Amino acid sequence: MNIDLSGKTALVTGSTAGIGHAIAKGLAGSGANVVINGRGQDKVDAAVRKLEGTGAKVRGIAADVSTAAGCKALIAALPEVDILVNNTGVYEAKDFFDIPDEEWSRYFDVNVMSGVRLSRAYMKGMLKRNWGRIVFISSESGLNIPVEMIHYGMTKTAQLSVARGLAQLTRGTRVTVNSVLPGPTMSEGVETFVKGLAKQNGQSVDEAAANFVRQHRPSSLIQRFASVDEIANMVVYVASREASATNGAALRAEGGIVNTIA
Structure with a gap:
């Protein structure tokens, strides 16, 4: 399959590193004009330079999409997109009884409202032009x-609801809205976490990673962390013309952790 996204503009939020950066690289490699987004200008510029070195068509916009003001600034700088990947997100292991109200609100603003605001801004144009792709990067944690x-x-489950609801609004058009559900993925942040576990337990990084999956995601069929490129491959396909019959779906790229056939 030859995926060609030439002439399409793609925005990937939270794409200075990790899964988001891999998605941006994959879309650019398929010919899309890619817009890198992150909160800090320095990180955005560095991520742009990294992709420019591969010959990609890429630019960057620094904006904090966890806030209404940040989304407004981003939309003003980029009024239209053909492909929107709502990737930005935060995560942290924390005991339920230690999570204050403001932390619940922050997680909802970053992980959910960023995608809501940007979809609200860009989806009308997609419907008017009768082509577009919106992809929410959810997680198997939205199911398990x-x-x-x-x-x-909670926020990852909410993303699935938003994405499915938006897909209902595309009925009869060539616009699609889908979710992709990664499992444990070896992004830079996760790699730092695993290295910490390895040091703490006197293990190699590979041993620590394997033990984490066995202990915390024992139902995994691949029995390892996915790579960021493996997740990006799924997103690039969903963003393509070839995925025109895939709409309103929650597409699992979690290595078989979720123990259901649907």
């Missing part, structure tokens, strides 16, 4: 709520 991150799991 982790007891150590209930606030995070």
